[in-house]
Amino acid sequence: MYRKHKKQNEEDINTCDCKYNANDPESACVESCLNVLTSTKCTPGYCPCSIYCKNQRFHKYEYTKLKLFKTEGRGWGVLADESIKAGQFIIKYCGEVISWKEVKRRSQAYENQGLKDAFVISFNGHESIDAAKKGSLARFINHSCQPNCETRKLTVLGEIRVGIFSKQDIPVGAELAYDYNFEWYDGAKVHCLCSAAGCSEFMGAKSRGFQH
């Protein structure tokens, strides 16, 4: 069972004080925006930059172009299908929001079903996102011990969400990867095949609840 979106109260909406400059349309809600600085997405209809706001890509599903490909030994993986700038929002990690209790129950059920891939990402002390059955392309992004991407928590319409962001400039055709450490439930059982220098051998070996 997963929960529905909470309805955001109007008084809880954080409005920035950016001003849209018609001579520089690319500057609407970028680095200096109060909401960007506090990892909060501007709420449609409440941003002073209205349709020009650059801080609403998350809930408008404006994702970076990506491509699925078959890796050797790591199942499916995801490639950049356009060049990506450092710090760019790439894609939302979508799935079912479930409690830790449910994570434990499902992990056992998935193991019994022989499902070895881990799709559960933890985003606060008591809830996680399970993308095993449904989700965006983000669910196919593999782990690397020397990643070019990272997960970031954001406040979107009053709720915590998880997005994948680039850590560096990424050229077209490069595989996207982030470090599963601290995020994945039960990942320590899987040998890492990321082939990065200094690879830690197991995925998520340091994560909460993991045991060697």
Ligand SMILES: C[S@@+](CC[C@H](N)C(=O)[O-])C[C@H]1O[C@@H](n2cnc3c(N)ncnc32)[C@H](O)[C@@H]1O
């Ligand atoms: C979120 S899924 C990623 C998509 C997955 N490759 C697929 O085909 O569905 C996570 C799973 O991918 C595999 N995987 C991801 N990164 C890996 C790595 N560095 N080494 C080995 N397997 C990896 C593991 O089976 C892991 O449980």
